Amino acid sequence: KYSLFRYFCHRFKEFVFEFRAGKYNCILKVPLQFPVQVNISDLHGRLMLLHKIPCYVENELKSTLSSFIEKETTLDYDKEAEVALQRLTTGDVDVNQLASAWARSYAESTLEHARPEEPSWDEDFADVYHELIHSPASETLLNLEHNYFVSISELISERDMEIKKLQERQAAEMDKVMHELGNTLSDHDVNAVASHHFDAQQVLENKWTSELMQVTCIQKKEYQDWVVKLHQDLQKSNNSSKINEEIKVQPSQLSEEADSGARMFEEQPQLEESFTIHLGAQLKTMHNLRLVRADVLDFCKHRRHGSSGAKLRRLQTALSLYSSSLCGLVLLVDNRVNSYSGIKRDFATVAKECTDFHFSCLEKQLEEVQQVLLYARVQRSSKQKEQFEIQKNGGDDKSKSVERNPSNILPGNGCTLNSEFYVSRHSNLSEVHVVFHLCVDDNVRSGNITARDPAIMGLRNILKVCCTHDVTTVTVPLLLVHDMSEEMTIPWCLKRAELVFKCVKGFMMEMVSWDGGISRTVQFLVPKSISEEMFYQLSNMLPQIFRVSSTLTLTSKH
16 A cells, blocks of 8 residues: 555656756756655765866756755655545545544654653652751651661671571580481481581571561661651641650660770771872862771671761761762672672671661662673673684683673773672661772782782772762772781782872872862771781871872061
C-alpha cells in the first residue's frame, strides 16, 4: 500500500535553466531526485563548478533552483495528501486509529501535554532531612539516631557474646574428642564433630544476620516516617521546644563506656599537624593540609559515650550530608568486591553498627558495583578481544586468573588504565560521607614504585572525582598502607611520603582546571603504629614540598 509513496520518494524531475553567454543561448538540464536530500547551497556550488557556469548568473541560478525545488516538493506533498485522502474515503484507513495516532504524537511533542515527573521518595526525604538538620530540631534527630545506634550496638554485643560462648563450648568438645582419638574414636568421628560444629556456627551466624537485618529495616522505616511527621508538625507549629523534649539520650547508655573510652584516647593520643598552602600558577587557591596519625576506621566509628567532640563531629557530618562540602576517605582494598576479609571486613563491621537511614546498606551497594563491573568487563572484552586472546595464549598466570574472575577489579601491573576503584555512600559513619575503595596489590609494599604506579594514578582519579562531585575534604593514606611492617624502615617511609606528597601536590594544581579553583582540605593519614619521631619527620617534610603560608613581619627604620 506504500507503492505510490515509494514512487514519489524516488521520482526524478529535470531542472532546466536558460541563460545567455555572450552571443550564445545556453540551456542547463539537471535531473534531480525528489525529495531533495542535499543542501541547496552545496548543490548550487557543484553545478557552478561542474558545468563552468559564468559568475554573473550565479545568483539567478541559485534563486531559480530554490524556486524549482520548493515548487516541485509542494506538488509532491499535494499528490501524497490526495492519495491519503482517497485511502481515507475508500475505507482503507481506520479513522479512529488515525485520530488516536495524531493525538498521541501531538501530546508527546507538546510540553503542556507532557506527564509530570513523579516525585522521588529519596529526593523528598533528602529535602525534608536537610531542612530539619538545619533547624532547632537537629538535636532531636541526633538523639534519635544515637538511640538507634546504641540499640544496634547492644544487639551486636549480644551476638558476639553468644558466638564466643558457642566457640568456647565447641573448643572444649573438640579437646575431649581429640583426647579419645585412637582409643574409642576414629578420624571419621573427629571429622563428623568438626562438621557439626561448623554447621552450628553457620546456623547461629545466619540467625543473627537475619535478626540484625530485620531490626535495621524496622529502624530505617520508623526513622524516615518519624522525620516526615516531625517536618509536618513543625510546619503546623513554630514551637519546636516541645518536640525537642521528646527524645533524649539515656544517661545509662553513656555511663558504661565513657570512662573506658576516655582512658583509651589518653593512652593513644591522636597526633595531628595542620598547614595552610596556596597553589596555582596565576590564580592562587588556598588549601588546608593535615597530617594525622590514627587508624583509618577512626574516621568511621561512632562512640557510644557522649563526649562533646564526638557529638560535634556527628552534627557536622549530618549538616553536610546533602551539601557541596562532602567528606571522603580512601580505603586500600584488594581486587575482590566483597566484605569478607581484611580491612574490608572490619569496615563492613563498622558500617553495620549504625543503621544507614539515607542510602542502601553496604552489601547492596557492593552487589550493584559487581553488576556494573561485570558489564564493564563485557564491554572491554568486546573492544579488546585480540588482546585477551594473546593473554590466553601467552599470558602469565596472573592475567589468566583475572580472566577467569571477571567480577574482580584489576589492581594494575603498571598500566594507568588499571588504577580502578569503586565508591560507596554512607550517612551512618562518624566523619565520612563517601568511601573510595582503591584497589592495590602487594606492589605498594615495595620501595620502588613510581609516579606512574596504578595506586598513584588511582589517587589522581579519586581527586578528580572529588572535584566533580563536591567532595571538599578527603583523607589519603600517606604511605599507601594501613599497617606498618618490618620492611617499612625509616628510609622507606621518607621515600614513600616524599613521592605521595609531590604527586598529590601536582594533582592539586591540576584541580584548578577541573573545578576552577576551590579551597579543599586534604588529610594525609599515617598508621597509628608509627613512632612520634617518624611522624614529626614527615611533618617537617610537608612544608618543604608544599608552599606553606606564613606571616611576614616587616620592620622599617626612620
